[in-house]
Amino acid sequence: IVWLRRCTHYLFIVVVAVNSTLLTINAGDYIFYTDWAWTSFTVFSISQTLMLAVGATYYLTFTGVPGTATYYGLIMTVYTWVAKGAWFALGYPYDFIVTPIWLPSAMLLDLAYWATKRNKHSLILFGGVLVGMSLPLFNMVNLITVADPLETAFKYPRPTLPPYMTPIEPQVGKFYNSPVALGAGAGAVLSVTFTALGCKLNTWTYRWMAA
Numbered sequence: 001i002v003w004l005r006r007c008t009h010y011l012f013i014v015v016v017a018v019n020s021t022l023l024t025i026n027a028g029d030y031i032f033y034t035d036w037a038w039t040s041f042t043v044f045s046i047s048q049t050l051m052l053a054v055g056a057t058y059y060l061t062f063t064g065v066p067g068t069a070t071y072y073g074l075i076m077t078v079y080t081w082v083a084k085g086a087w088f089a090l091g092y093p094y095d096f097i098v099t100p101i102w103l104p105s106a107m108l109l110d111l112a113y114w115a116t117k118r119n120k121h122s123l124i125l126f127g128g129v130l131v132g133m134s135l136p137l138f139n140m141v142n143l144i145t146v147a148d149p150l151e152t153a154f155k156y157p158r159p160t161l162p163p164y165m166t167p168i169e170p171q172v173g174k175f176y177n178s179p180v181a182l183g184a185g186a187g188a189v190l191s192v193t194f195t196a197l198g199c200k201l202n203t204w205t206y207r208w209m210a211a
Contacts, residue, residue, distance in 0.1 A: 008205065016058060017075045020051035038179040041143070044100075044137040045183035046190060052076070053131050053191050056109055057123065057198025066114035071108030087176050101138040105131045109195075120199055128195035132187030140180045 116122035
């Protein structure tokens with residue numbers, strides 16, 4: 001039964017990691033949504049926080065070893081790099097390809113777990129807040145390193161988008177004036193729930209396998 005339980009856990013980890021990547025594979029494409037760039041950034045920040053916090057916490061509490069959250073973030077990053085490699089075939093320049101940054105936030109999750117001597121409740125509270133607040137910040141730094149995003153978006157319209165979704169003249173301040181602050185604020189609150197879900201997922205799997 002032990003080997004069956006462990007195999008099931010590892011299967012879940014792979015499934016969660018793959019699905020996390022698939023759900024966030026285009027989360028670095030804020031630049032394509034020129035009309036609603038900041039709105040997209042905020043929404044995508046929360047979606048990335050969800051997938052990272054749930055998956056990394058699940059993996060971390062399963063192994064009980066600080067460092068596995070960072071490893072999980074690395075898996076997501078490598079998967080995304082591979083998938084974004086297909087963009088080269090579409091003719092996009094290298095400096096326009098944005099891969100969301102998960103690793104620093106995953107490291108903070110590991111740090112919270114290690115510093116509190118593997119206390120699950122501290123992981124949920126402190127780790128969740130740190131992930132939610134840090135992820136939008138790191139990704140905004142990532143975004144501003146892209147060379148001339150507006151010009152490039154017009155020059156390389158996304159071929160998979162229908163004509164009516166091709167980037168048009170942006171409306172400055174159309175929705176959110178501070179996407180980092182809003183994403184970090186919402187993330188700091190929601191990520192605690194996301195982290196708790198990751199811990200609970202671990203408990204549920206153990207109970208299911210033990211039944």
